[in-house]
Amino acid sequence: MIDLESELRAAQALASDPRCAPAFDFPADLAGAGYVEIAGTVYQPAGHGDPAVIVAVESGGELIDLAAIRLRDRATATRLGVATLLGEDAVEAALLHDRALLVYSSALHWLQAGCLGVVVLDWRSVPWALAGVSEIKCATPHLEEQVRLAFALPANFPTITSLEARHAA
DSSP states (O other), rough: OHHHHHHHHHHHHHHHHHHTGGGGOSSSEEEEEEEEHHHHHHHHTTTTSEEEEEEEEEEEEEEEEEEEETTTTOEEEESSOOOEEEEEHHHHHHHHHHEEEESOOOHHHHTTTTTSSEEEEEGGHHHHHHTTTTOOEEEEEEHHHHHHHHHOTTTTTTOOHHHHHHOOO
8 A cells, every 4th residue: 555645754854855955945745855767647666766856636635646747857647646636726716716727837837836726647637627617827838738639639538649649550
């Protein structure tokens, strides 16, 4: 059984190590550091792996997963494969107060922005995860196009890459 809280505490401890601490100005209760191996959409902690920022993924105030952002290329994966968004509570706030939802392309940008808005971790979830939001503001034009495309695809398509790969084959 994976103990998310223990893994998050270990990541927070590494981030507070004097060798790492100068680079970590993120909220201490949400992020830490670690070494990971990413395989598809999930990651495993690995002492010999790539350096990463580890972020708590919460829903309704409960820790439901962890996300790792590999520093080398900003690839993002989750520990359990269950999280769809970082900042899920921002969707509820946007719906409740009928205000724009900010969408960031990277968990690092989201952390630097004070954890306002969301980061999409699973693009297949966009049509239902962001359903009902009246206005979405994206950090970049490229991200805007990704969000538009995610809403346009039927929910059963795996990813845009897979669709292109099918047509190329």
